[in-house]
Amino acid sequence: MNIFRRRGIVDHAVSGIAMLNCKQVNELAGDYHSGELSLAKRISVYVHLLMCVHCRRYVKQLGVTIDSVKTLLEEPACSDKALEETISHITNNKVKKD
Amino acid sequence: MKGENKNNKTSTGGMRQGASEAALIDRLIKQDESAFRQIIPLYQPSMRALALAIAGDSIADEIVQEAWLAMMRALPAFEQRSSLKTWLLRIVANEAKSRFRREKRSCSLEGLESDNGVMAERYGSNGHWSLPPARWELATPEAILSEEELKECIELTVKRLPPLQGAALKLKELEDYSSQEICNILDVSASNIRVLLHRARNSLYEAIEHFQATGNCRPCG
Numbered sequence: 001m002n003i004f005r006r007r008g009i010v011d012h013a014v015s016g017i018a019m020l021n022c023k024q025v026n027e028l029a030g031d032y033h034s035g036e037l038s039l040a041k042r043i044s045v046y047v048h049l050l051m052c053v054h055c056r057r058y059v060k061q062l063g064v065t066i067d068s069v070k071t072l073l074e075e076p077a078c079s080d081k082a083l084e085e086t087i088s089h090i091t092n093n094k095v096k097k098d
Numbered sequence: 099m100k101g102e103n104k105n106n107k108t109s110t111g112g113m114r115q116g117a118s119e120a121a122l123i124d125r126l127i128k129q130d131e132s133a134f135r136q137i138i139p140l141y142q143p144s145m146r147a148l149a150l151a152i153a154g155d156s157i158a159d160e161i162v163q164e165a166w167l168a169m170m171r172a173l174p175a176f177e178q179r180s181s182l183k184t185w186l187l188r189i190v191a192n193e194a195k196s197r198f199r200r201e202k203r204s205c206s207l208e209g210l211e212s213d214n215g216v217m218a219e220r221y222g223s224n225g226h227w228s229l230p231p232a233r234w235e236l237a238t239p240e241a242i243l244s245e246e247e248l249k250e251c252i253e254l255t256v257k258r259l260p261p262l263q264g265a266a267l268k269l270k271e272l273e274d275y276s277s278q279e280i281c282n283i284l285d286v287s288a289s290n291i292r293v294l295l296h297r298a299r300n301s302l303y304e305a306i307e308h309f310q311a312t313g314n315c316r317p318c319g
């Protein structure tokens with residue numbers, strides 16, 4: 001783990017690095033893509049990927065999955081009609097006042 | 099602490115929290131129509147997507163309209179501990195969940211009953227792959243989405259996800275919300291959010307892999 005120390009990464013982060021099995025990598029893969037893993041976990045996944053061709057493929061294809069879904073989920077913009085409907089809905093149902 | 103970069107993302111729909119939002123809220127309370135015109139186009143698509151994921155197409159619009167009124171009622175007491183949009187999505191999620199419970203009581207919101215998540219059967223007891231991933235012929239989002247049937251299959255798979263899995267997925271991948279913000283919106287624990295997202299992503303992975311291997315769609319297989 002010396003390379004990590006040399007790069008100034010703090011010891012307590014390095015100490016959380018674990019040997020992961022493939023199933024554990026699966027559990028962390030989504031957060032690995034979204035950048036929500038702690039440094040130690042990110043390094044743990046990275047080290048496993050260096051050694052494991054299957055997980056490398058899975059993680060890469062999961063990234064493709066997520067990017068495909070992102071494009072597909074794109075919501076249509078709010079139409080003018082929907083905008084006017086919502087405004088009249090809100091103003092016709094004024095909470096107090098009238 | 100979770101991710102160190104979770105605060106880097108703007109998850110408030112382009113509107114910064116703070117003074118400008120406080121001024122906006124003030125205008126909304128006074129029922130200034132231009133304020134409605136400003137926020138409805140910004141927030142309504144996300145509200146609808148969330149309502150759709152949780153409660154389904156037939157009542158999504160109703161839930162959104164109901165949420166706007168609920169917002170107007172509650173706005174004077176809103177303390178701005180989250181952004182207006184996050185708070186509004188929380189109202190939508192609450193309304194959608196209670197509608198779902200009322201109408202489809204037999205179904206599960208989270209879909210976490212079985213201990214094993216999707217793909218668990220592809221690993222042996224030692225945690226190594228027993229059924230390793232196949233190399234995808236269609237290996238980029240562009241290639242995948244250019245295949246009309248596969249595209250439909252992905253849409254169908256998203257639609258058939260258990261409600262909170264679909265909701266978490268949309269908030270994460272579409273709205274770029276951090277897991278912590280998703281907890282707040284859906285009122286689900288942090289560990290459950292992780293599982294919801296994990297299962298949703300793996301269901302989609304499996305649907306794409308299955309389609310590429312067989313040419314058939316098997317949503318949530």
Ligand SMILES: [Zn+2]
Pocket residue numbers: 021022025048052053054055056
């Ligand atoms: Zn592996």
